[in-house]
Amino acid sequence: MTVTNTAPTVALREARIPGDGIYEGRRVLHRVPEGWEERPYELFEVEPQARTIGAEIRGVDLSRPLGPGLRAELHRALLEWKVLFFRAQHLAPDRQRAFARHWGELETNPLLAAGSSEDVVRFDKGSGSTPTFENVWHADVTFRERPALGAVLQLREVPPAGGDTLWADMAAAYDNLPQDVKDRVDGARAVHDFIPGFARFYGPERLAPHQERFPPVEHPVVRTHPDTGRRMLFVNASFTTRITGMPREESDRLLRYLFQQAHIPEYQVRFRWQPGDVAFWDNRATQHYAVNDYGAHRRVAERVAIAGDRPF
Template identity: 45%
Template sequence: MNDTAQLTYSPERHAILSPSGSFRLTPMTCSLGAELFDVNLGDVSRDDALFAELRELLLEYKVLFFRDQDMSRAEHVALAERFGPLEDHPVAGSDPEHPGLVRIYKDLDSPAEHYENAFHCDATWRDNPPMGCVLRAVETPPVGGDTIWVNMALAYEKLPDRVKEQIGGLRARHSIEASFGAAQTLEQRHALHDRFPDAEHPVVRTHPDTGEKILFVNSFATHFVNYHTPDNIRYGIDYAPGSSNLLNYLISQASIPEYQVRWRWTPNSVAIWDNRSTQHYAVQDYWPAVRKMERAGIVGDRPF
Protein backbone atom coordinates (compact mmCIF):
# COMPACT_ATOMS: atom_id res chain seq x y z
CA MET A 1 0.00 0.00 0.00
CA ASN A 2 1.20 3.50 -0.78
CA ASP A 3 2.53 5.13 2.41
CA THR A 4 1.34 8.55 1.29
CA ALA A 5 -2.21 7.27 0.87
CA GLN A 6 -2.10 5.84 4.41
CA LEU A 7 -1.25 9.28 5.80
CA THR A 8 -3.95 11.14 3.86
CA TYR A 9 -6.46 12.68 6.27
CA SER A 10 -10.12 12.35 5.35
CA PRO A 11 -12.51 14.41 7.50
CA GLU A 12 -15.42 12.15 6.55
CA ARG A 13 -13.51 8.98 7.45
CA HIS A 14 -12.82 10.43 10.91
CA ALA A 15 -16.40 11.58 11.50
CA ILE A 16 -18.15 10.96 14.81
CA LEU A 17 -21.84 10.60 15.56
CA SER A 18 -23.85 13.44 17.06
CA PRO A 19 -25.43 12.67 20.47
CA SER A 20 -28.66 11.29 18.98
CA GLY A 21 -26.90 9.57 16.11
CA SER A 22 -28.77 11.64 13.51
CA PHE A 23 -25.65 13.29 12.08
CA ARG A 24 -22.05 12.38 11.32
CA LEU A 25 -19.62 15.22 11.89
CA THR A 26 -15.96 16.12 12.23
CA PRO A 27 -14.77 19.04 14.39
CA MET A 28 -12.77 21.45 12.23
CA THR A 29 -10.44 22.99 14.82
CA CYS A 30 -9.92 22.96 18.58
CA SER A 31 -11.78 26.28 18.80
CA LEU A 32 -14.94 26.07 16.68
CA GLY A 33 -16.55 24.63 13.59
CA ALA A 34 -17.75 21.19 12.49
CA GLU A 35 -18.35 19.68 9.07
CA LEU A 36 -21.45 17.46 8.77
CA PHE A 37 -21.82 14.59 6.30
CA ASP A 38 -24.70 12.75 4.63
CA VAL A 39 -27.08 15.59 5.43
CA ASN A 40 -29.81 16.96 3.18
CA LEU A 41 -30.59 20.42 4.53
CA GLY A 42 -33.84 20.48 2.57
CA ASP A 43 -34.95 17.52 4.68
CA VAL A 44 -33.76 19.26 7.87
CA SER A 45 -35.94 22.26 7.00
CA ARG A 46 -39.00 19.97 7.08
CA ASP A 47 -38.15 17.78 10.10
CA ASP A 48 -38.64 19.12 13.64
CA ALA A 49 -36.38 16.57 15.33
CA LEU A 50 -33.52 16.95 12.86
CA PHE A 51 -33.70 20.72 13.07
CA ALA A 52 -33.72 20.69 16.89
CA GLU A 53 -30.50 18.65 16.92
CA LEU A 54 -28.92 20.84 14.27
CA ARG A 55 -29.66 23.87 16.42
CA GLU A 56 -27.98 22.24 19.44
CA LEU A 57 -24.90 21.42 17.35
CA LEU A 58 -24.79 25.06 16.22
CA LEU A 59 -24.73 26.25 19.82
CA GLU A 60 -21.88 23.83 20.55
CA TYR A 61 -19.69 24.39 17.46
CA LYS A 62 -20.82 27.94 16.55
CA VAL A 63 -20.45 27.34 12.80
CA LEU A 64 -21.53 24.26 10.84
CA PHE A 65 -20.38 23.33 7.34
CA PHE A 66 -21.96 21.19 4.63
CA ARG A 67 -21.10 20.27 1.05
CA ASP A 68 -23.18 19.19 -1.95
CA GLN A 69 -26.39 20.89 -0.84
CA ASP A 70 -28.40 21.31 -4.04
CA MET A 71 -31.09 23.31 -2.25
CA SER A 72 -33.67 25.45 -3.95
CA ARG A 73 -33.92 29.05 -2.81
CA ALA A 74 -37.25 28.18 -1.20
CA GLU A 75 -35.58 25.41 0.83
CA HIS A 76 -32.76 27.78 1.78
CA VAL A 77 -35.27 30.30 3.10
CA ALA A 78 -37.35 27.60 4.81
CA LEU A 79 -34.31 26.28 6.69
CA ALA A 80 -33.25 29.74 7.85
CA GLU A 81 -36.80 30.59 8.92
CA ARG A 82 -36.76 27.63 11.30
CA PHE A 83 -34.43 29.77 13.43
CA GLY A 84 -36.63 32.88 13.15
CA PRO A 85 -37.82 35.65 10.82
CA LEU A 86 -35.41 36.81 8.11
CA GLU A 87 -34.13 40.34 7.61
CA ASP A 88 -33.24 42.27 4.48
CA HIS A 89 -30.05 44.29 3.96
CA PRO A 90 -30.19 48.00 3.07
CA VAL A 91 -27.10 47.91 0.80
CA ALA A 92 -26.78 44.37 -0.63
CA GLY A 93 -29.54 43.24 -3.00
CA SER A 94 -32.10 40.52 -2.16
CA ASP A 95 -33.70 37.97 -4.43
CA PRO A 96 -37.00 39.57 -5.57
CA GLU A 97 -38.99 36.36 -5.01
CA HIS A 98 -37.42 35.54 -1.63
CA PRO A 99 -37.18 38.61 0.64
CA GLY A 100 -34.35 38.20 3.11
CA LEU A 101 -32.25 36.06 0.76
CA VAL A 102 -29.39 38.48 0.15
CA ARG A 103 -27.31 38.04 -3.00
CA ILE A 104 -23.60 38.70 -2.49
CA TYR A 105 -22.40 38.50 -6.08
CA LYS A 106 -18.83 39.47 -6.97
CA ASP A 107 -18.09 39.24 -10.69
CA LEU A 108 -16.18 41.05 -13.43
CA ASP A 109 -18.38 44.11 -12.94
CA SER A 110 -17.18 44.38 -9.32
CA PRO A 111 -14.14 46.67 -9.06
CA ALA A 112 -10.92 45.02 -7.96
CA GLU A 113 -10.66 47.34 -4.98
CA HIS A 114 -14.19 46.53 -3.74
CA TYR A 115 -13.59 45.24 -0.26
CA GLU A 116 -15.37 42.95 2.15
CA ASN A 117 -12.40 41.68 4.11
CA ALA A 118 -12.79 42.83 7.68
CA PHE A 119 -13.57 40.78 10.77
CA HIS A 120 -17.15 41.50 11.76
CA CYS A 121 -20.42 40.25 13.18
CA ASP A 122 -23.19 40.87 10.68
CA ALA A 123 -25.19 44.06 11.13
CA THR A 124 -24.20 45.04 14.66
CA TRP A 125 -25.24 48.52 13.52
CA ARG A 126 -28.79 47.28 14.20
CA ASP A 127 -30.30 47.49 17.68
CA ASN A 128 -31.07 43.78 17.24
CA PRO A 129 -28.21 42.25 15.21
CA PRO A 130 -28.88 38.94 13.43
CA MET A 131 -29.03 35.77 15.51
CA GLY A 132 -27.22 33.92 12.73
CA CYS A 133 -27.02 33.26 9.01
CA VAL A 134 -27.32 30.46 6.46
CA LEU A 135 -24.91 31.09 3.57
CA ARG A 136 -24.78 29.01 0.37
CA ALA A 137 -22.14 29.18 -2.35
CA VAL A 138 -23.67 29.44 -5.82
CA GLU A 139 -20.48 29.97 -7.86
CA THR A 140 -16.94 29.89 -6.48
CA PRO A 141 -13.44 30.75 -7.73
CA PRO A 142 -11.18 27.84 -8.68
CA VAL A 143 -9.01 28.90 -5.75
CA GLY A 144 -9.37 31.62 -3.12
CA GLY A 145 -12.43 33.28 -1.67
CA ASP A 146 -12.33 31.35 1.62
CA THR A 147 -14.13 32.56 4.73
CA ILE A 148 -12.69 32.63 8.25
CA TRP A 149 -14.81 32.43 11.41
CA VAL A 150 -13.66 33.31 14.92
CA ASN A 151 -14.85 32.12 18.34
CA MET A 152 -15.40 35.38 20.21
CA ALA A 153 -16.42 33.58 23.43
CA LEU A 154 -12.92 32.07 23.46
CA ALA A 155 -11.44 35.46 22.60
CA TYR A 156 -13.10 36.91 25.71
CA GLU A 157 -12.11 33.94 27.88
CA LYS A 158 -8.43 34.37 26.96
CA LEU A 159 -8.26 38.10 27.70
CA PRO A 160 -6.08 39.10 30.67
CA ASP A 161 -8.08 39.52 33.86
CA ARG A 162 -7.12 43.19 34.10
CA VAL A 163 -8.63 43.82 30.65
CA LYS A 164 -11.82 41.92 31.53
CA GLU A 165 -12.17 44.12 34.61
CA GLN A 166 -11.60 47.29 32.57
CA ILE A 167 -14.16 46.49 29.86
CA GLY A 168 -16.81 44.85 32.02
CA GLY A 169 -19.20 47.81 31.99
CA LEU A 170 -18.18 49.46 28.73
CA ARG A 171 -20.53 50.05 25.82
CA ALA A 172 -19.65 50.81 22.20
CA ARG A 173 -21.31 52.55 19.27
CA HIS A 174 -21.73 50.57 16.00
CA SER A 175 -22.28 52.37 12.69
CA ILE A 176 -23.41 51.50 9.17
CA GLU A 177 -22.70 55.09 8.13
CA ALA A 178 -19.00 54.72 8.96
CA SER A 179 -18.73 51.38 7.12
CA PHE A 180 -21.08 50.79 4.17
CA GLY A 181 -21.84 54.51 4.03
CA ALA A 182 -18.21 55.56 3.71
CA ALA A 183 -18.20 54.96 -0.06
CA GLN A 184 -21.42 56.93 -0.60
CA THR A 185 -22.03 60.60 -1.29
CA LEU A 186 -22.64 62.93 1.63
CA GLU A 187 -26.37 62.96 0.96
CA GLN A 188 -26.60 59.18 0.61
CA ARG A 189 -24.54 58.64 3.73
CA HIS A 190 -26.73 60.95 5.82
CA ALA A 191 -29.87 59.30 4.46
CA LEU A 192 -28.47 55.90 5.43
CA HIS A 193 -27.75 57.19 8.94
CA ASP A 194 -31.29 58.55 9.21
CA ARG A 195 -32.67 55.09 8.35
CA PHE A 196 -30.24 53.26 10.61
CA PRO A 197 -28.99 55.44 13.48
CA ASP A 198 -25.92 54.12 15.27
CA ALA A 199 -26.63 51.27 17.65
CA GLU A 200 -25.14 50.94 21.14
CA HIS A 201 -24.13 47.54 22.52
CA PRO A 202 -22.22 46.17 25.51
CA VAL A 203 -18.57 45.44 24.79
CA VAL A 204 -19.09 42.09 26.52
CA ARG A 205 -22.44 40.47 25.75
CA THR A 206 -24.02 37.37 27.27
CA HIS A 207 -25.21 34.63 24.93
CA PRO A 208 -28.96 34.20 25.57
CA ASP A 209 -28.87 30.40 25.11
CA THR A 210 -25.49 29.29 26.48
CA GLY A 211 -24.74 32.03 29.03
CA GLU A 212 -21.25 32.49 27.55
CA LYS A 213 -19.54 35.87 27.83
CA ILE A 214 -18.61 37.14 24.37
CA LEU A 215 -16.27 39.91 23.23
CA PHE A 216 -18.71 41.94 21.13
CA VAL A 217 -16.79 44.63 19.26
CA ASN A 218 -15.84 44.40 15.60
CA SER A 219 -15.15 46.53 12.54
CA PHE A 220 -18.56 48.24 12.83
CA ALA A 221 -17.64 49.62 16.30
CA THR A 222 -16.50 53.24 16.20
CA HIS A 223 -15.97 54.23 19.84
CA PHE A 224 -16.86 53.62 23.47
CA VAL A 225 -19.76 55.73 24.69
CA ASN A 226 -19.07 55.59 28.44
CA TYR A 227 -15.28 55.54 28.69
CA HIS A 228 -14.86 59.23 29.55
CA THR A 229 -15.25 58.93 33.34
CA PRO A 230 -13.04 60.04 36.25
CA ASP A 231 -11.95 56.42 36.78
CA ASN A 232 -10.44 56.28 33.28
CA ILE A 233 -9.44 59.86 32.48
CA ARG A 234 -6.75 62.02 34.09
CA TYR A 235 -5.60 63.95 31.02
CA GLY A 236 -6.78 64.15 27.43
CA ILE A 237 -4.38 61.48 26.22
CA ASP A 238 -6.15 58.96 28.46
CA TYR A 239 -9.25 59.41 26.32
CA ALA A 240 -7.78 60.18 22.90
CA PRO A 241 -6.02 58.05 21.82
CA GLY A 242 -6.29 55.96 25.02
CA SER A 243 -9.83 54.67 24.43
CA SER A 244 -9.15 54.16 20.71
CA ASN A 245 -6.09 52.08 21.51
CA LEU A 246 -8.15 49.87 23.81
CA LEU A 247 -10.91 49.46 21.21
CA ASN A 248 -8.38 48.57 18.50
CA TYR A 249 -6.76 46.04 20.82
CA LEU A 250 -10.11 44.37 21.46
CA ILE A 251 -11.05 44.33 17.76
CA SER A 252 -7.65 42.81 16.93
CA GLN A 253 -8.42 39.70 19.02
CA ALA A 254 -10.39 38.29 16.08
CA SER A 255 -7.17 38.00 14.07
CA ILE A 256 -5.61 35.42 16.44
CA PRO A 257 -5.33 32.11 14.50
CA GLU A 258 -5.93 29.94 17.57
CA TYR A 259 -9.51 31.24 17.74
CA GLN A 260 -10.29 30.63 14.05
CA VAL A 261 -11.53 28.13 11.48
CA ARG A 262 -11.15 28.57 7.71
CA TRP A 263 -13.53 27.13 5.10
CA ARG A 264 -12.84 26.58 1.40
CA TRP A 265 -16.03 27.03 -0.58
CA THR A 266 -17.25 24.78 -3.38
CA PRO A 267 -20.50 25.18 -5.33
CA ASN A 268 -23.52 24.21 -3.19
CA SER A 269 -21.53 24.23 0.03
CA VAL A 270 -23.28 25.83 3.01
CA ALA A 271 -22.23 27.45 6.28
CA ILE A 272 -24.60 28.13 9.18
CA TRP A 273 -23.19 30.30 11.95
CA ASP A 274 -24.17 31.84 15.25
CA ASN A 275 -23.67 35.57 14.70
CA ARG A 276 -23.89 36.26 18.43
CA SER A 277 -20.71 34.38 19.35
CA THR A 278 -18.58 34.59 16.21
CA GLN A 279 -17.03 37.00 13.77
CA HIS A 280 -16.11 36.21 10.18
CA TYR A 281 -13.87 37.49 7.41
CA ALA A 282 -14.46 36.99 3.68
CA VAL A 283 -11.01 36.69 2.13
CA GLN A 284 -10.84 38.99 -0.89
CA ASP A 285 -8.04 37.31 -2.86
CA TYR A 286 -9.78 36.01 -5.97
CA TRP A 287 -10.63 38.93 -8.30
CA PRO A 288 -11.16 38.81 -11.29
CA ALA A 289 -12.59 35.33 -10.64
CA VAL A 290 -16.31 35.16 -9.83
CA ARG A 291 -17.78 34.45 -6.41
CA LYS A 292 -21.56 34.35 -5.93
CA MET A 293 -23.11 33.69 -2.53
CA GLU A 294 -26.65 33.81 -1.16
CA ARG A 295 -27.24 34.54 2.51
CA ALA A 296 -30.32 34.38 4.72
CA GLY A 297 -29.85 36.45 7.88
CA ILE A 298 -32.05 35.66 10.89
CA VAL A 299 -33.45 38.41 13.11
CA GLY A 300 -31.81 38.39 16.54
CA ASP A 301 -32.28 39.78 20.02
CA ARG A 302 -30.96 42.94 21.63
CA PRO A 303 -27.52 42.17 23.16
CA PHE A 304 -27.24 42.39 26.93
Protein backbone atom coordinates in the same frame (compact mmCIF):
# COMPACT_ATOMS: atom_id res chain seq x y z
CA MET B 1 40.34 25.77 52.27
CA THR B 2 37.00 27.21 51.17
CA VAL B 3 36.54 28.02 47.46
CA THR B 4 34.08 30.81 46.67
CA ASN B 5 32.26 30.87 43.31
CA THR B 6 33.10 34.24 41.88
CA ALA B 7 31.56 33.82 38.41
CA PRO B 8 30.46 37.22 37.12
CA THR B 9 26.73 37.99 36.95
CA VAL B 10 25.49 38.12 33.36
CA ALA B 11 23.62 41.32 32.64
CA LEU B 12 21.09 41.57 29.82
CA ARG B 13 20.52 44.77 27.96
CA GLU B 14 17.17 46.42 28.50
CA ALA B 15 14.55 45.22 26.00
CA ARG B 16 10.81 45.74 25.89
CA ILE B 17 7.99 44.63 23.58
CA PRO B 18 5.58 47.48 22.75
CA GLY B 19 2.39 47.28 24.78
CA ASP B 20 -1.17 46.56 23.62
CA GLY B 21 -0.11 43.89 21.14
CA ILE B 22 -0.88 40.21 20.57
CA TYR B 23 1.88 37.77 21.39
CA GLU B 24 2.73 34.16 20.79
CA GLY B 25 1.90 31.73 23.53
CA ARG B 26 -0.47 29.12 24.85
CA ARG B 27 -4.21 29.83 24.56
CA VAL B 28 -6.96 28.52 26.79
CA LEU B 29 -9.43 26.90 24.37
CA HIS B 30 -12.84 25.86 25.67
CA ARG B 31 -15.35 24.83 23.01
CA VAL B 32 -18.35 24.81 25.37
CA PRO B 33 -19.08 26.52 28.68
CA GLU B 34 -18.31 24.87 32.01
CA GLY B 35 -21.03 22.43 32.97
CA TRP B 36 -22.21 21.84 29.39
CA GLU B 37 -23.61 18.34 28.90
CA GLU B 38 -22.01 16.80 25.82
CA ARG B 39 -24.09 14.08 24.18
CA PRO B 40 -23.64 12.07 20.97
CA TYR B 41 -25.56 13.08 17.87
CA GLU B 42 -28.01 10.50 16.59
CA LEU B 43 -29.28 12.03 13.33
CA PHE B 44 -26.03 13.06 11.61
CA GLU B 45 -22.26 12.93 11.83
CA VAL B 46 -20.20 15.84 13.14
CA GLU B 47 -16.70 16.30 11.73
CA PRO B 48 -14.80 19.00 13.68
CA GLN B 49 -12.81 21.45 11.56
CA ALA B 50 -10.93 23.24 14.35
CA ARG B 51 -10.47 23.05 18.12
CA THR B 52 -13.33 25.27 19.31
CA ILE B 53 -15.17 26.43 16.19
CA GLY B 54 -16.46 24.94 12.96
CA ALA B 55 -17.87 21.49 12.19
CA GLU B 56 -18.96 19.80 8.99
CA ILE B 57 -22.39 18.14 9.28
CA ARG B 58 -22.73 14.93 7.26
CA GLY B 59 -25.92 13.04 6.49
CA VAL B 60 -28.39 15.94 6.36
CA ASP B 61 -30.31 17.03 3.25
CA LEU B 62 -31.30 20.66 3.83
CA SER B 63 -33.68 20.63 0.87
CA ARG B 64 -36.08 18.50 2.94
CA PRO B 65 -38.20 19.83 5.81
CA LEU B 66 -36.64 19.59 9.27
CA GLY B 67 -38.45 17.58 11.89
CA PRO B 68 -38.35 18.75 15.52
CA GLY B 69 -35.69 16.22 16.48
CA LEU B 70 -33.34 17.17 13.66
CA ARG B 71 -33.85 20.88 14.31
CA ALA B 72 -33.04 20.37 17.99
CA GLU B 73 -29.83 18.45 17.23
CA LEU B 74 -28.70 21.05 14.68
CA HIS B 75 -29.37 23.81 17.20
CA ARG B 76 -27.24 22.02 19.80
CA ALA B 77 -24.46 21.58 17.24
CA LEU B 78 -24.66 25.29 16.35
CA LEU B 79 -24.26 26.26 20.01
CA GLU B 80 -21.33 23.87 20.43
CA TRP B 81 -19.45 24.68 17.20
CA LYS B 82 -20.69 28.23 16.33
CA VAL B 83 -20.55 27.57 12.56
CA LEU B 84 -21.83 24.49 10.71
CA PHE B 85 -20.86 23.45 7.18
CA PHE B 86 -23.02 21.38 4.81
CA ARG B 87 -21.45 20.19 1.57
CA ALA B 88 -23.12 20.08 -1.87
CA GLN B 89 -26.64 21.11 -0.87
CA HIS B 90 -27.51 23.19 -3.98
CA LEU B 91 -30.56 24.74 -2.33
CA ALA B 92 -33.11 26.77 -4.25
CA PRO B 93 -33.60 30.18 -2.58
CA ASP B 94 -36.98 29.20 -1.12
CA ARG B 95 -35.45 26.11 0.55
CA GLN B 96 -32.55 28.16 1.90
CA ARG B 97 -35.05 30.61 3.38
CA ALA B 98 -37.21 27.79 4.77
CA PHE B 99 -34.21 26.26 6.55
CA ALA B 100 -33.21 29.59 8.11
CA ARG B 101 -36.76 30.29 9.29
CA HIS B 102 -36.52 27.36 11.70
CA TRP B 103 -34.46 29.77 13.83
CA GLY B 104 -36.63 32.88 13.49
CA GLU B 105 -37.91 35.62 11.22
CA LEU B 106 -35.68 36.69 8.35
CA GLU B 107 -34.10 40.14 8.09
CA THR B 108 -33.92 42.44 5.10
CA ASN B 109 -30.96 44.69 4.40
CA PRO B 110 -31.64 47.67 2.10
CA LEU B 111 -27.91 48.49 1.94
CA LEU B 112 -26.99 45.31 0.06
CA ALA B 113 -28.08 43.85 -3.27
CA ALA B 114 -31.15 41.61 -3.09
CA GLY B 115 -31.51 38.19 -4.67
CA SER B 116 -34.77 36.51 -5.62
CA SER B 117 -36.59 38.15 -2.68
CA GLU B 118 -35.91 41.08 -0.39
CA ASP B 119 -34.72 38.85 2.46
CA VAL B 120 -32.04 37.19 0.29
CA VAL B 121 -28.78 39.14 -0.09
CA ARG B 122 -26.78 38.35 -3.22
CA PHE B 123 -23.01 38.86 -3.37
CA ASP B 124 -21.94 38.69 -7.01
CA LYS B 125 -18.21 39.40 -7.09
CA GLY B 126 -15.95 39.69 -10.08
CA SER B 127 -13.89 42.17 -12.00
CA GLY B 128 -15.20 45.69 -11.37
CA SER B 129 -17.86 44.71 -8.79
CA THR B 130 -18.41 46.64 -5.57
CA PRO B 131 -16.25 45.01 -2.85
CA THR B 132 -18.73 45.20 0.12
CA PHE B 133 -17.76 43.26 3.23
CA GLU B 134 -14.59 41.44 2.23
CA ASN B 135 -11.12 41.50 3.77
CA VAL B 136 -12.37 42.74 7.14
CA TRP B 137 -13.31 40.94 10.36
CA HIS B 138 -16.87 41.75 11.38
CA ALA B 139 -20.14 40.49 12.83
CA ASP B 140 -23.22 41.21 10.73
CA VAL B 141 -25.45 44.24 11.32
CA THR B 142 -24.33 45.05 14.85
CA PHE B 143 -25.55 48.56 14.05
CA ARG B 144 -29.11 47.31 14.61
CA GLU B 145 -30.74 47.41 18.04
CA ARG B 146 -31.25 43.67 17.60
CA PRO B 147 -28.33 42.32 15.54
CA ALA B 148 -28.82 39.13 13.56
CA LEU B 149 -28.97 35.85 15.46
CA GLY B 150 -27.25 34.08 12.60
CA ALA B 151 -26.98 33.65 8.86
CA VAL B 152 -27.19 30.93 6.23
CA LEU B 153 -24.81 31.47 3.30
CA GLN B 154 -24.64 29.38 0.13
CA LEU B 155 -21.99 29.61 -2.59
CA ARG B 156 -23.50 29.32 -6.05
CA GLU B 157 -20.34 30.01 -8.05
CA VAL B 158 -16.81 29.54 -6.72
CA PRO B 159 -13.53 30.85 -8.19
CA PRO B 160 -10.93 28.24 -9.24
CA ALA B 161 -8.79 29.21 -6.25
CA GLY B 162 -9.30 31.48 -3.26
CA GLY B 163 -12.50 33.01 -1.95
CA ASP B 164 -12.38 31.20 1.40
CA THR B 165 -14.24 32.44 4.48
CA LEU B 166 -12.87 32.43 8.03
CA TRP B 167 -14.80 32.56 11.30
CA ALA B 168 -13.44 33.49 14.74
CA ASP B 169 -14.73 32.29 18.11
CA MET B 170 -15.36 35.42 20.17
CA ALA B 171 -15.97 33.45 23.39
CA ALA B 172 -12.41 32.12 23.12
CA ALA B 173 -11.27 35.68 22.39
CA TYR B 174 -12.87 36.89 25.61
CA ASP B 175 -11.61 33.93 27.67
CA ASN B 176 -8.01 34.79 26.80
CA LEU B 177 -8.09 38.51 27.50
CA PRO B 178 -5.71 39.56 30.28
CA GLN B 179 -7.53 40.09 33.56
CA ASP B 180 -6.81 43.82 33.60
CA VAL B 181 -8.47 44.15 30.17
CA LYS B 182 -11.46 42.11 31.33
CA ASP B 183 -11.79 44.46 34.29
CA ARG B 184 -11.95 47.42 31.90
CA VAL B 185 -14.48 45.97 29.46
CA ASP B 186 -16.85 44.01 31.71
CA GLY B 187 -19.90 46.24 32.04
CA ALA B 188 -18.68 48.72 29.41
CA ARG B 189 -20.83 49.70 26.45
CA ALA B 190 -19.86 50.71 22.91
CA VAL B 191 -21.46 52.61 20.06
CA HIS B 192 -22.15 50.82 16.76
CA ASP B 193 -22.91 52.69 13.53
CA PHE B 194 -23.50 51.44 9.98
CA ILE B 195 -21.70 54.36 8.34
CA PRO B 196 -18.00 53.45 8.92
CA GLY B 197 -18.43 49.94 7.52
CA PHE B 198 -20.45 50.90 4.46
CA ALA B 199 -18.40 54.07 3.77
CA ARG B 200 -15.59 51.74 2.69
CA PHE B 201 -17.43 51.22 -0.59
CA TYR B 202 -20.47 53.59 -0.75
CA GLY B 203 -20.51 57.38 -1.02
CA PRO B 204 -22.49 59.81 1.18
CA GLU B 205 -25.34 60.04 -1.33
CA ARG B 206 -26.01 56.30 -0.94
CA LEU B 207 -25.75 56.28 2.86
CA ALA B 208 -27.51 59.50 3.86
CA PRO B 209 -31.08 58.26 3.15
CA HIS B 210 -30.61 55.44 5.71
CA GLN B 211 -29.36 57.55 8.63
CA GLU B 212 -32.76 57.95 10.28
CA ARG B 213 -33.63 54.26 9.92
CA PHE B 214 -30.28 53.18 11.41
CA PRO B 215 -29.21 55.64 14.13
CA PRO B 216 -26.17 54.76 16.26
CA VAL B 217 -26.89 52.15 18.95
CA GLU B 218 -25.12 50.98 22.09
CA HIS B 219 -24.32 47.36 22.92
CA PRO B 220 -22.26 45.73 25.68
CA VAL B 221 -18.58 45.38 24.84
CA VAL B 222 -18.92 41.87 26.27
CA ARG B 223 -22.28 40.24 25.64
CA THR B 224 -23.77 37.12 27.21
CA HIS B 225 -25.01 34.36 24.93
CA PRO B 226 -28.74 33.91 25.64
CA ASP B 227 -28.61 30.12 25.17
CA THR B 228 -25.25 29.10 26.61
CA GLY B 229 -24.54 31.88 29.10
CA ARG B 230 -21.01 32.34 27.73
CA ARG B 231 -19.34 35.74 27.76
CA MET B 232 -18.24 36.90 24.31
CA LEU B 233 -16.36 39.88 22.95
CA PHE B 234 -18.87 41.95 20.94
CA VAL B 235 -17.02 44.74 19.15
CA ASN B 236 -15.89 44.70 15.52
CA ALA B 237 -13.83 46.83 13.15
CA SER B 238 -16.67 47.53 10.71
CA PHE B 239 -19.28 49.05 13.01
CA THR B 240 -17.96 49.77 16.53
CA THR B 241 -16.91 53.41 16.74
CA ARG B 242 -16.20 54.17 20.43
CA ILE B 243 -16.56 52.95 24.00
CA THR B 244 -19.15 55.01 25.85
CA GLY B 245 -17.85 57.40 28.50
CA MET B 246 -14.19 56.86 27.65
CA PRO B 247 -11.89 59.59 26.24
CA ARG B 248 -11.52 59.20 22.48
CA GLU B 249 -7.80 58.40 22.49
CA GLU B 250 -8.21 55.78 25.23
CA SER B 251 -11.26 54.31 23.49
CA ASP B 252 -9.47 54.09 20.14
CA ARG B 253 -6.47 52.37 21.71
CA LEU B 254 -8.56 49.82 23.58
CA LEU B 255 -10.80 49.09 20.60
CA ARG B 256 -7.79 48.51 18.34
CA TYR B 257 -6.56 45.95 20.85
CA LEU B 258 -9.97 44.26 21.07
CA PHE B 259 -10.39 44.20 17.29
CA GLN B 260 -7.07 42.36 16.99
CA GLN B 261 -8.36 39.39 18.97
CA ALA B 262 -10.22 37.98 15.96
CA HIS B 263 -6.87 37.66 14.15
CA ILE B 264 -5.52 34.91 16.44
CA PRO B 265 -5.38 31.61 14.50
CA GLU B 266 -6.25 29.40 17.48
CA TYR B 267 -9.71 30.99 17.58
CA GLN B 268 -10.39 30.49 13.86
CA VAL B 269 -11.70 28.05 11.30
CA ARG B 270 -11.16 28.47 7.55
CA PHE B 271 -13.55 27.00 4.99
CA ARG B 272 -12.76 26.25 1.34
CA TRP B 273 -15.98 26.47 -0.64
CA GLN B 274 -17.34 24.28 -3.41
CA PRO B 275 -20.50 25.13 -5.39
CA GLY B 276 -23.63 24.34 -3.41
CA ASP B 277 -21.93 24.39 0.00
CA VAL B 278 -23.83 26.01 2.88
CA ALA B 279 -22.53 27.61 6.08
CA PHE B 280 -24.80 28.38 9.02
CA TRP B 281 -23.24 30.50 11.76
CA ASP B 282 -24.12 32.04 15.10
CA ASN B 283 -23.62 35.76 14.56
CA ARG B 284 -23.77 36.40 18.31
CA ALA B 285 -20.72 34.25 19.03
CA THR B 286 -18.51 34.79 15.97
CA GLN B 287 -16.94 37.21 13.56
CA HIS B 288 -16.18 36.29 9.96
CA TYR B 289 -13.81 37.37 7.17
CA ALA B 290 -14.45 36.80 3.46
CA VAL B 291 -11.13 36.61 1.63
CA ASN B 292 -11.03 38.47 -1.69
CA ASP B 293 -7.95 36.87 -3.24
CA TYR B 294 -9.47 35.58 -6.47
CA GLY B 295 -8.74 38.51 -8.79
CA ALA B 296 -11.04 38.86 -11.79
CA HIS B 297 -12.69 35.47 -11.21
CA ARG B 298 -16.34 35.39 -10.24
CA ARG B 299 -17.70 34.41 -6.81
CA VAL B 300 -21.47 34.33 -6.25
CA ALA B 301 -23.05 33.80 -2.84
CA GLU B 302 -26.53 34.22 -1.40
CA ARG B 303 -27.24 34.84 2.27
CA VAL B 304 -30.30 34.96 4.46
CA ALA B 305 -30.03 36.47 7.94
CA ILE B 306 -32.13 35.56 10.97
CA ALA B 307 -33.40 38.38 13.18
CA GLY B 308 -31.89 38.40 16.67
CA ASP B 309 -32.47 39.80 20.12
CA ARG B 310 -31.13 42.77 22.08
CA PRO B 311 -27.60 42.00 23.40
CA PHE B 312 -27.13 41.94 27.16
